[in-house]
Structure formats: structure tokens, C-alpha cells
Amino acid sequence: MMDATVRTGRPPRLPVLAHGIAATVLVGLYVTLFLEAESQSAVLGLLAVGAAAAVVAARSGVGTRVIEVLEHHPVAMGLLAAVLVLMETWLFAERHFVLLMITTYLLYVTVGLGLTIQFGYAGTLNFAGASFYGVGSYTAAVLTAVPGFPPLLAIPAGGLVAAVCGSLLVAPVLRTRGHYAAVVSIAFALLFKTFLEVNEVLGGPQGLLVGSLSVAGYDFAAPLRPWPGTEWSFYVHHVLAALLLALFAYAVARRIEHSWLGLAMDAVRMDEIAAACFGVGIERTKVVAFVWGNMLIGMAGALYATMVGFIAPNNFTFADSLIFLSILLLGGLGSRPGLLVAAAVVVFLPEKLQLIQEYRFLLFSALVLVMLMFRPEGLVPRPPRGYPGGGGGP
Amino acid sequence: MVDAALLAQHAVNALMLGIMYALVAVGFTLFFGVLDVIKFSHGDVLTVGAFTGLTVWLALVAVDLATPWLAVALLVLVPALATALLGALIGRFVVLPLKGAPPLNVLLATLMCGTILREAIRLFYPGGANPKPFPALLPTTAYQLGNLNLRLDSVLLFLTGVAIVVALHLVINRTRLGLAIRAVAQDAEIARVMGIDHVRTVLITFAIGSALAAVAGIMHGLYYNEINFSMGLLLGVIGFSSAVVGGLGNVYGAILGGFLFAFLQTLGAMAMPFASAYRDVFAFAVVIAIMAVRPTGLIAERGVERA
Amino acid sequence: MIAPLLDVRGLTVRFGGVVALDGLELDVRPREILGLIGPNGSGKTTCFNVITGLLRPDAGRVIFAGDDITGSTPQEIYRRGIARTFQRSRLYLELSVFDNVALGNGKRLDAGFLTTLLRRRRLARQFAATLAETRALLDVFAPALIDRLWEPVARLPMIDRRRIEICRALVGRPRLLLLDEPSAGMTEEEMRELMDDLLVVRERYGNLAIVLIEHEMGVIERVTDRCVVLNYGRKIAEGDYRSVARDPEVRSAYLGTDA
Numbered sequence: 007m008m009d010a011t012v013r014t015g016r017p018p019r020l021p022v023l024a025h026g027i028a029a030t031v032l033v034g035l036y037v038t039l040f041l042e043a044e045s046q047s048a049v050l051g052l053l054a055v056g057a058a059a060a061v062v063a064a065r066s067g068v069g070t071r072v073i074e075v076l077e078h079h080p081v082a083m084g085l086l087a088a089v090l091v092l093m094e095t096w097l098f099a100e101r102h103f104v105l106l107m108i109t110t111y112l113l114y115v116t117v118g119l120g121l122t123i124q125f126g127y128a129g130t131l132n133f134a135g136a137s138f139y140g141v142g143s144y145t146a147a148v149l150t151a152v153p154g155f156p157p158l159l160a161i162p163a164g165g166l167v168a169a170v171c172g173s174l175l176v177a178p179v180l181r182t183r184g185h186y187a188a189v190v191s192i193a194f195a196l197l198f199k200t201f202l203e204v205n206e207v208l209g210g211p212q213g214l215l216v217g218s219l220s221v222a223g224y225d226f227a228a229p230l231r232p233w234p235g236t237e238w239s240f241y242v243h244h245v246l247a248a249l250l251l252a253l254f255a256y257a258v259a260r261r262i263e264h265s266w267l268g269l270a271m272d273a274v275r276m277d278e279i280a281a282a283c284f285g286v287g288i289e290r291t292k293v294v295a296f297v298w299g300n301m302l303i304g305m306a307g308a309l310y311a312t313m314v315g316f317i318a319p320n321n322f323t324f325a326d327s328l329i330f331l332s333i334l335l336l337g338g339l340g341s342r343p344g345l346l347v348a349a350a351v352v353v354f355l356p357e358k359l360q361l362i363q364e365y366r367f368l369l370f371s372a373l374v375l376v377m378l379m380f381r382p383e384g385l386v387p388r389p390p391r392g393y394p395g396g397g398g399g400p
Numbered sequence: 401m402v403d404a405a406l407l408a409q410h411a412v413n414a415l416m417l418g419i420m421y422a423l424v425a426v427g428f429t430l431f432f433g434v435l436d437v438i439k440f441s442h443g444d445v446l447t448v449g450a451f452t453g454l455t456v457w458l459a460l461v462a463v464d465l466a467t468p469w470l471a472v473a474l475l476v477l478v479p480a481l482a483t484a485l486l487g488a489l490i491g492r493f494v495v496l497p498l499k500g501a502p503p504l505n506v507l508l509a510t511l512m513c514g515t516i517l518r519e520a521i522r523l524f525y526p527g528g529a530n531p532k533p534f535p536a537l538l539p540t541t542a543y544q545l546g547n548l549n550l551r552l553d554s555v556l557l558f559l560t561g562v563a564i565v566v567a568l569h570l571v572i573n574r575t576r577l578g579l580a581i582r583a584v585a586q587d588a589e590i591a592r593v594m595g596i597d598h599v600r601t602v603l604i605t606f607a608i609g610s611a612l613a614a615v616a617g618i619m620h621g622l623y624y625n626e627i628n629f630s631m632g633l634l635l636g637v638i639g640f641s642s643a644v645v646g647g648l649g650n651v652y653g654a655i656l657g658g659f660l661f662a663f664l665q666t667l668g669a670m671a672m673p674f675a676s677a678y679r680d681v682f683a684f685a686v687v688i689a690i691m692a693v694r695p696t697g698l699i700a701e702r703g704v705e706r707a
Numbered sequence: 708m709i710a711p712l713l714d715v716r717g718l719t720v721r722f723g724g725v726v727a728l729d730g731l732e733l734d735v736r737p738r739e740i741l742g743l744i745g746p747n748g749s750g751k752t753t754c755f756n757v758i759t760g761l762l763r764p765d766a767g768r769v770i771f772a773g774d775d776i777t778g779s780t781p782q783e784i785y786r787r788g789i790a791r792t793f794q795r796s797r798l799y800l801e802l803s804v805f806d807n808v809a810l811g812n813g814k815r816l817d818a819g820f821l822t823t824l825l826r827r828r829r830l831a832r833q834f835a836a837t838l839a840e841t842r843a844l845l846d847v848f849a850p851a852l853i854d855r856l857w858e859p860v861a862r863l864p865m866i867d868r869r870r871i872e873i874c875r876a877l878v879g880r881p882r883l884l885l886l887d888e889p890s891a892g893m894t895e896e897e898m899r900e901l902m903d904d905l906l907v908v909r910e911r912y913g914n915l916a917i918v919l920i921e922h923e924m925g926v927i928e929r930v931t932d933r934c935v936v937l938n939y940g941r942k943i944a945e946g947d948y949r950s951v952a953r954d955p956e957v958r959s960a961y962l963g964t965d966a
Contacts, residue, residue: 131507189644267819270818282760283790394831
């Protein structure tokens with residue numbers, strides 16, 4: 007056979023990793039400058055530079071190379087990404103606000119990956135992302151208040167409760183076409199927030215205090231003293247925790263996509279009839295996607311709650327759910343690389359550009375609308391599926 | 401023993417809610433009928449209608465022309481025309497261009513349109529982030545029928561709603577326009593061959609559906625004397641659920657669905673009077689339950705896929 | 708008389724007031740190629756949809772390899788060894804050639820959640836095996852596509868899509884293959900080639916029976932062992948092509964509706 011002409015192996019390691027390292031360094035530099043930028047004109051200038059660089063990367067094929075590396079060398083790139091986040095954390099170790107932004111970014115990436123599994127892969131539209139995030143948060147609030155409960159367990163517990171809620175809610179409608187599940191999730195989003203507001207056990211509109219995380223008596227809410235005379239923000243702990251969670255979520259999403267299960271999800275999303283004729287269990291596939299998506303979303307929510315220490319119904323509105331979905335649609339549905347970019351746009355942009363802060367819901371909806379009309383594949387279209395052992399992929 | 405007067409009061413309330421839900425649901429079902437799309441900006445178009453009405457009222461007050469009957473007439477007409485135009489614009493520039501796209505993309509795009517409208521009201525309408533008082537323009541004379549306290553404004557609102565539904569029925573069944581709408585809904589391809597202007601029919605349908613939403617929004621305002629920027633989201637979800645219950649594409653099913661929904665919701669309020677704060681929670685729980693139990697609608701949805 | 712591989716008894720399907728299948732009797736013997744012909748709307752595709760479990764019949768039984776499969780889900784029927792193509796291609800246009808073909812091999816692939824997350828070696832082995840089978844099939848049906856295995860199907864011409872759809876149906880080694888108008892959009896020459904390829908695969912797989920819905924009578928005449936003619940959901944003739952072509956009822960059915 008014509009093995010030589012068919013690409014089934016990985017691209018050669020060295021030049022490929024060189025691309026990865028170069029990309030990481032450049033991104034790191036850019037992010038540092040961006041986070042440092044104070045004046046609005048500096049932010050706008052950096053945005054222009056970033057946009058231009060993105061266009062050049064896309065046109066010259068460099069972008070494709072970077073995506074190739076990302077898809078074919080997940081472990082190396084995961085380590086590089088971790089180093090990047092750690093570098094930024096170290097650079098901004100004393101600045102609460104910057105670290106909060108970085109953590110928020112990582113949590114949004116986690117949520118986005120959960121939604122990607124649900125909607126990007128299996129095609130089940132979830133308009134209640136913020137609500138399941140909220141389920142995780144409230145679970146953490148309740149559990150950390152229980153004396154003797156190990157706080158760290160609140161994170162997986164948040165994911166578990168969100169997953170159970172989601173499967174109870176949506177399992178009955180998964181048999182039917184997409185828009186029914188969509189409406190059920192909208193109804194749940196509205197129900198959830200109204201419920202929290204009128205319910206007194208969970209604090210009503212005033213919300214609840216959440217206990218902090220701790221490991222063996224080491225409190226995540228206390229400032230970090232790496233060596234005498236230096237005091238780092240307590241958010242450093244949360245950046246680390248969120249980083250681990252995001253890497254875990256990324257690995258889960260990637261492994262799902264690069265598998266027969268991922269193929270089945272795509273098949274179910276695009277044509278249920280053909281999928282059924284080739285043995286794909288439609289409901290099972292959707293339920294697996296929905297449950298695991300919510301698991302990730304709920305874990306992110308629980309971590310968020312323990313970080314901010316105080317949650318209220320207003321943190322989990324329908325508008326927030328739409329923001330989560332916007333990330334997917336901007337980045338490119340089902341595209342993990344796109345998600346990483348779009349989450350950065352959605353999280354960092356309103357925080358750094360005060361003039362759009364107030365208008366962010368309006369702005370992002372308009373942006374998504376334009377995207378759906380003119381570039382439905384998103385900023386970074388989803389790369390082709392790779393398979394374990396190195397087959398396929400971009 | 402349930403108090404008979406209270407029971408009657410609940411019944412009146414359910415009828416009022418029912419007619420509003422029905423008007424919204426009819427819009428969803430019309431859009432789905434002619435184009436097989438879910439136009440999710442519908443609820444927010446309703447909000448735009450309600451706020452247009454409020455603006456008309458404020459303008460009338462400003463020029464000292466605020467006599468109740470003129471106000472009521474303008475308060476219905478102007479918003480209806482405005483939303484008809486808005487609905488047709490959304491149809492023309494968002495829904496029709498997405499014709500070849502996956503159905504969920506249309507749902508998402510129109511939802512984003514709705515969010516833009518909702519946010520625009522919140523941000524740019526003076527004080528739009530807070531609930532706004534809506535004038536009580538209709539005579540509130542109360543009639544005592546046995547021990548039922550019936551207010552004239554409720555009766556008028558309800559009769560208006562019914563009149564509109566009847567008018568819609570006549571338009572759909574007795575006019576050339578109605579024939580065109582039915583033809584497009586039946587089979588767009590054959591309608592085209594018969595010489596029916598597809599785009600025009602679709603846009604007129606969108607205009608009609610959206611005008612009905614404005615009427616529902618104004619009714620909601622006149623009945624509760626308060627409107628807010630997110631009212632359309634709630635009414636949109638309920639209206640859509642009603643349309644689904646009645647079988648998407650079926651106008652009478654949608655009307656039936658609207659009333660059914662209102663009665664279920666009222667029943668919930670009666671069963672749990674201690675939990676009046678949970679009214680909306682119960683409404684959405686009903687939506688979810690209905691979707692779970694009856695996903696294909698009371699009257700089977702047409703166009704169910706055959707391989 | 709050999710026991711039939713597929714035995715369809717008294718199959719009746721109604722859509723509202725329309726009777727799509729009216730007590731249809733049909734049998735398919737092991738290794739035979741059966742032509743299913745009839746005017747448009749005579750119930751051929753409906754028959755496929757019932758056999759593959761997409762439609763529930765109002766009456767009648769479908770028996771496959773001795774087991775009653777009436778009312779089984781499409782998934783179960785696929786696992787028992789019936790695979791099909793669709794009249795209007797149902798390939799996944801955004802997915803690659805390999806993805807599309809691999810989907811047809813689902814019964815031998817592990818889509819379990821724990822395997823997906825933790826047992827990557829197992830997946831890699833299944834991938835290698837499926838890749839080899841895909842190549843072997845493409846080598847017969849469309850050798851040029853072996854080089855384009857990772858391209859989205861959307862980029863390929865219709866004729867290649869038809870071939871991929873057949874590979875997808877074959878990769879799971881079915882015992883019965885249902886082909887719904889494979890010649891649509893093909894020249895006679897291309898169709899002849901396709902049928903020759905199918906015969907090659909049938910030899911290789913040993914016991915494959917094929918039911919072919921087809922309008923091109925030239926194709927039917929050349930490749931089928933036997934024909935069944937439907938009209939208004941009923942069998943009006945059965946036998947080898949020559950005998951059914953002479954049948955007066957068949958002639959009037961075609962002349963009455965098509966000519």
C-alpha cells in the first residue's frame with residue numbers, strides 16, 4: 007500500500023515542538039503586556055497588534071502549524087501552557103485583580119469545555135450553563151458549611167450534583183429534537199434563578215457565604231508567603247487549582263473527541279437517523295455528553311464559589327449562560343483551540359476596556375450574531391479528528 | 401373548602417393569562433408554520449412592543465393629549481406597527497439569510513437578536529434596568545356578579561384578545577393572504593410554483609406574529625401595571641412551550657396550549673397559596689414537565705422526519 | 708429449498724390514509740442479489756425503512772436469519788448484520804472519509820466512557836484495525852481515495868460519496884446489504900464498475916446477500932439473480948428479470964404511472 011503518502015504518524019517531534027515553544031513564548035509575552043497595560047489607548051493598541059498577528063498567523067499557515075502541535079502533542083503543550091500560566095502568576099503574584107482574571111479565564115475555559123462536549127460534540131444545546139455552574143457553587147457553599155467535611159471534596163461534589171441535576175432534567179427530552187432540550191434548559195435557567203431568589207434556606211437574593219478550600223489545614227484563603235518578606239495574593243492558590251481543573255477538563259474533552267465515542271457524538275449531532283442505522287445509541291450518547299459536560303461545569307462552579315467566598319443568585323443569570331455559549335460560538339463550535347482564544351476575548355476584554363464593561367452582553371450577542379451570519383465555523387474552525395496512536399488530525 | 405369567589409377570581413386570572421400566552425404562542429407557531437424555524441427573539445419583540453406603548457403614553461402625557469380612549473387606541477396601534485416592522489426586519493435580515501444553516505443556528509441567531517433588544521432596552525431606555533410603571537388606562541369599574549368581583553378592564557382586555565384571535569382566524573381562512581400563508585406552510589415549493597411570493601408571504605407572517613406579541617405585551621402592561629426589560633424572556637419561553645404543547649405549526653393548538661398553560665399555572669398557585677413567591681418557579685416547572693411528557697405536542701407536529 | 712436469510716411476511720405500513728405497504732411478502736436467500744423494482748412511490752424505500760427498524764409496521768413480521776426482528780431498534784438490527792445505504796446520501800459531509808467509513812464499523816469499536824478516557828491503547832489497536840479495513844475496501848471501490856482519507860467528504864464528488872457510503876455499509880461485515888438506488892448520479896459505466904466491485908467484495912466476504920433498489924433496468928438485468936416488482940405496496944411479480952419484464956401487470960404498472 008501507499009503508506010508513504012498517507013499521513014498516519016505524528017509530525018517529526020523537534021521542529022514541531024519548536025513551533026509550540028515559540029508560540030508559547032509569544033503568547034506569554036503578549037499576555038503579560040496586555041495584563042500590564044493600564045491606559046485605554048495601550049489596551050486598544052495591543053488589541054490591534056493581537057488582531058493583526060492573528061490574521062498573519064492564519065494567512066501564513068503558522069496558525070495551522072500551532073494547531074497541529076496542539077493536537078498531536080497534548081502532553082508537551084499542556085506542560086507548556088501550565089508553565090505559561092505559572093509564569094504569569096509569578097509575575098503578577100501580588101495583584102489580586104490580575105490573578106482573579108486569570109482564574110476566571112481558566113474557569114470559563116473549563117465551563118466552555120463542558121459545553122463543547124454537550125453542544126459542540128453531541129449537539130445538545132444547553133442554555134443553563136450558568137445555572138449548572140450555580141448548582142456547583144451552591145453545593146460547595148452548603149458542603150463547606152458542614153463541620154468536618156473535607157473542603158477539597160466540595161469540588162467533585164459540586165460536579166456530581168450538577169451532573170445529577172442535569173441528567174434528571176434533560177434525560178426525558180433527549181429523545182426529541184434539539185430545540186425542545188434547548189427550551190427545557192432555558193426554563194431551568196429561569197427557574198433556578200427565581201428559585202434561589204425566593205428560597206430562604208439558600209440565602210435568598212442576599213446569597214450565601216462559602217467556606218474556603220484547605221488541604222490538611224493549609225488555608226487557600228490566606229496569603230501565600232513563599233519566603234520571608236514576600237507576601238503573595240491568596241488568589242495564587244486558586245490559579246493553581248483552576249489550572250489543574252482546566253487541564254483535566256481539556257484532557258477529558260480531547261480524549262472524548264479523539265475516540266469512537268467522539269465519532270458517535272458527531273454522528274448523533276449531524277444525523278441521528280444515519281447514526282441509529284450504524285448502531286449508535288442516540289440517547290446514551292447524548293446523556294453521556296450531557297452528564298460529563300455538567301460535571302465539568304459544576305466543578306468549575308464549586309471552585310469559583312470557594313474562591314470568591316460569597317455567592318448570590320445574580321451570579322448565575324440567563325445572560326451569563328449566554329456569555330458561556332458565546333465563547334463556543336465565537337471560537338468555533340467544537341473547537342478546543344478556538345475556545346482558548348474566545349474565552350480570553352470574553353474574559354479579559356471587558357475587564358481591560360472599561361468602555362465596554364457595561365455593554366458586554368450587548369456586544370457579545372452582536373458579535374455572535376455576526377459570526378453566525380457570516381462565519382459560522384468561528385474564529386478558529388474545529389480541526390479534524392485525530393485518533394489514539396496518531397492517526398488523522400490536522 | 402375552597403372559597404367560590406376566590407375560585408372565580410382564579411378563573412378570571414387564568415383566562416387573562418391564557419389569552420396573553422395564546423397570542424404569543426400563535427406567533428411562534430406561525431413562524432414555524434411558514435419557515436420551520438424557531439424565532440426566539442419573539443419574546444423580546446414583545447418587550448419592545450410594551451416599551452413602545454409606554455413611550456407613546458409618556459409622549460401623550462407630555463403633549464397633554466392623554467385622554468384614555470385615544471391613548472388606548474394609539475397604545476395598541478403604534479406598538480403593533482413598530483413590532484410588525486421589527487419582526488419583518490429580523491425575518492428579512494437574520495432568519496431568511498440563514499435558511500440553509502442548521503436549525504439550531506437560527507434559534508441561536510434569533511436568541512442573540514432578542515438579547516440585543518433586551519440589553520438595548522436595559523441600557524438605553526431611560527431607567528430601563530428597573531421595572532417601569534404602566535398606566536391603568538381602562539375603566540376599573542367593578543361589577544358584583546353573585547360573589548364574583550369582575551372588573552371591567554379585565555373583561556375588555558379579554559374580549560380584545562378574543563377578537564384578535566377571531567380576526568386572525570378570519571385572515572387565515574378567508575383571505576388571499578391567508579391562503580398564501582397556508583400554502584407556504586403546507587409546501588413552500590408548490591406554493592412557489594403556484595406563483596405565491598415566498599419572501600413576501602414569510603415577511604408578512606413575521607409582521608403579523610410580531611404585532612400579536614406587541615398586543616400581548618400591552619395587555620400584560622395594562623393588566624399588571626408594570627413592565628420590565630426581561631418580561632419578554634419569560635413570556636417567550638411560556639409562549640413557545642404553549643406552541644409546542646399545541647403542536648408547532650398548528651394555530652388552534654397554540655391557542656389551546658396557551659390556555660392550558662395558564663390553567664395549570666393557576667392551579668399550581670391555588671394548590672400552594674402559601675408559596676405565592678414560587679409562582680414563576682411553578683410556571684417553569686410546568687414547562688419542563690410538559691416538554692418531558694409531551695414532546696411532540698397535543699396535536700402531532702407535522703413534518704416529523706421519515707427517513 | 709434453502710432457508711431464506713430474510714423473510715418478510717405480510718408487511719403493512721400506513722401513513723395516515725395512505726397505504727405504503729400492503730401485506731408485502733418477500734424473501735431473500737443467502738448470497739443472492741435481489742432486485743427490488745417498481746414505480747415511484749410503490750413502497751420500496753418504505754420496505755427498507757421497516758427492515759432496518761426506522762419504521763414500525765402496522766402489521767406483518769420481519770424475520771432475519773431465523774430471528775424475528777420486527778420492532779427491533781435500528782441499532783439492534785445493524786448489530787445483527789443488516790446494513791444499508793440511503794437514497795439521498797446520508798454521509799457526514801463535515802467528517803473525513805475515514806470517520807464516515809469507521810462509523811459503519813461501530814459494532815466492533817468500543818465507545819464506552821471509561822475506555823475512551825483511560826484505555827487509549829485499546830482504542831489505538833481498534834483504530835489500526837479499522838484503518839486497515841477501510842483501506843482494503845477503498846482499494847476495491849475507490850483506490851484514489853486512499854490518499855484523501857482525512858479530507859472531509861464535502862470536498863468529494865457525488866460518485867465518490869456513493870462509493871464511500873457503500874464502504875461504510877460494508878466495513879461492519881454485514882450479511883445483508885440494502886442498496887437504495889446507488890446509481891443515482893452515476894453513468895452506466897460507473898454503475899457497472901460499482902457492481903463489479905460489489906461482486907468482488909461478496910466473494911471476499913463469503914456470505915453477503917444484497918437487495919438492490921434500482922431504476923436502471925440495464926443494471927437490474929445484469930447483476931440480479933431475481934427480481935421482485937412492487938406496485939402500491941404490493942408484490943405484483945417475482946422471478947428472473949426476463950420473466951418479470953414480460954409480465955403484463957408489470958408493464959401496465961410502469962406504463963400507467965411512469966410513461
